[in-house]
Amino acid sequence: MDLLSLDQFAGCLHETFSADLQGMQIAFVLVEALPLPNAGPDGQRAPFSLVFHNDSALLFPQQTYRMQHPRLGGVDIFLVPVAQDKTGFLYQAVFN
Structure with a gap:
């Protein structure tokens, strides 16, 4: 399996992962x-x-999520809730 890289995600800014x-x-x-x-x-x-925004009023737990994206396909990403704003929550993923 290839390691994920910043270059793979840089072209996906402001796009939706599900x-x-x-x-x-x-x-x-x-x-x-x-x-x-x-x-x-x-x-x-x-x-x-990576930082993702979700506009749900529900706080999703820190865990690995199977994220789908039209170009990247399915990727497993460990998300940690890091902040709340007026419209939802921010989740961070750190790759090292």
Whole structure:
């Protein structure tokens, strides 16, 4: 399996990923894709962070979600809720 990279997600900003939660499709919009400082020369990929927005009033738990995207297909992403705004919640995924 190939490692996911920032380049794969950079072209998906402001696009919708959907996650299947107990038979319901939940929309998460990618609102940020940023590189993180390198941990060292031994890393297999450059670390990066993704932030998704979900406009549900429900806070979804920290866990791995099977996310679907038209170009990327299905990817498993561990999301952590990090903030709430007026219209929903922000979830972060860190890849290192």
